Amino acid sequence: MASGTISSEKIDLLVHGPNKPIVDSGFSDQFVLHHFETTHDLERLTAEVAAKVRGMAVTYNTVRGDARTLARFPRLEIVSSFGVGYDHIDAAYARDHNIMVTNTPDVLTEEVADIAMGLLIATLREFIKADRYLRSGLWQTQQFPLSVGSLRDRKVGMIGMGRIGQAIARRLNASNVPVVYHSRKPADGVSYKHYPDLIEMAKAVDTLVVIVPGGTGTTKMVNADVMKALGPRGVIINVARGNVFEKEPNVPDELKAMQNVVLLPHIGSASVVTRNAMDQLVVDNLKAWFAGKPPLTPVAETPAKAR
Numbered sequence: 001m002a003s004g005t006i007s008s009e010k011i012d013l014l015v016h017g018p019n020k021p022i023v024d025s026g027f028s029d030q031f032v033l034h035h036f037e038t039t040h041d042l043e044r045l046t047a048e049v050a051a052k053v054r055g056m057a058v059t060y061n062t063v064r065g066d067a068r069t070l071a072r073f074p075r076l077e078i079v080s081s082f083g084v085g086y087d088h089i090d091a092a093y094a095r096d097h098n099i100m101v102t103n104t105p106d107v108l109t110e111e112v113a114d115i116a117m118g119l120l121i122a123t124l125r126e127f128i129k130a131d132r133y134l135r136s137g138l139w140q141t142q143q144f145p146l147s148v149g150s151l152r153d154r155k156v157g158m159i160g161m162g163r164i165g166q167a168i169a170r171r172l173n174a175s176n177v178p179v180v181y182h183s184r185k186p187a188d189g190v191s192y193k194h195y196p197d198l199i200e201m202a203k204a205v206d207t208l209v210v211i212v213p214g215g216t217g218t219t220k221m222v223n224a225d226v227m228k229a230l231g232p233r234g235v236i237i238n239v240a241r242g243n244v245f246e247k248e249p250n251v252p253d254e255l256k257a258m259q260n261v262v263l264l265p266h267i268g269s270a271s272v273v274t275r276n277a278m279d280q281l282v283v284d285n286l287k288a289w290f291a292g293k294p295p296l297t298p299v300a301e302t303p304a305k306a307r
Helices: 091-096 109-124 127-135 163-174 198-204 224-230 253-257 272-290
Strands: 011-016 031-036 053-058 078-081 100-102 156-159 179-182 193-195 207-210 235-238
Touching: 053 272, 078 272, 091 100, 100 272, 109 127, 109 163, 109 207, 109 235, 156 163, 156 198, 163 179, 179 198, 193 198, 198 224
Parallel strands: 011 031, 011 053, 053 078, 078 100, 156 179, 156 207, 179 193, 207 235
Antiparallel strands: none
16 A cells, blocks of 8 residues: 555455454454454355455464465455464465565563563472472471472573563573573674574573474474483473474373473463553554554564555
């Protein structure tokens, strides 16, 4: 759209995923919303409606924006996706077909960093085990044993040093915990020691915090060799984007049986305040685009251009 203002033409938007109040009520009468909660529901979409759709709000990463789905909308200009990770959207197809893709970074950065620190402390100080101990009544007869782990004698290696990685590192630094990191290349403006080789970093630390995107480039990145290099007192905290568990929400029984593991559902950004901010950013990206402005948070594959 070349104009700097919204035209008088009605703008058809597809809302793909769960209905959310902020998205449902976030648009003026200039917009016509078409709701389809699941990929299966989308099969009911008529060719007539598909031909009018110019924008898509993907309201959760349980629905797919693959090439087959995007190809159904010949006038599609923008996909505004909920979440930082966007591996459920075929961004390469979108780029090749001049479709803008946006995500919702930044507004969840601090929330996910809090989760990482909570997991680290809960694991080292055995909070879950202690909670069960108290509830069982054992504390009435004997003291809870000393925790083997502590944050006080740890050195943390960050795998990934993007926005969230840096927020986690700030928390660790404030807790007087040494931090180093591994990434494909050194991060701009970061003073922590950079390790280009993950194995070498694992040898130098006793704790890994994983905060990298999902997808084929990072699948099984922390493998047996990395864990061997980390050593027998090693701790791994996984708050990576994409699937936290390989086949979530199904979690292996072997993990659930382990007493030295803290397991959470996929709740890194799952607070009311943060999810509301993410929903609002989905709306704001679409409204900016159709007002003739660049979107607020375009993904790397489809960078914003002057409009």
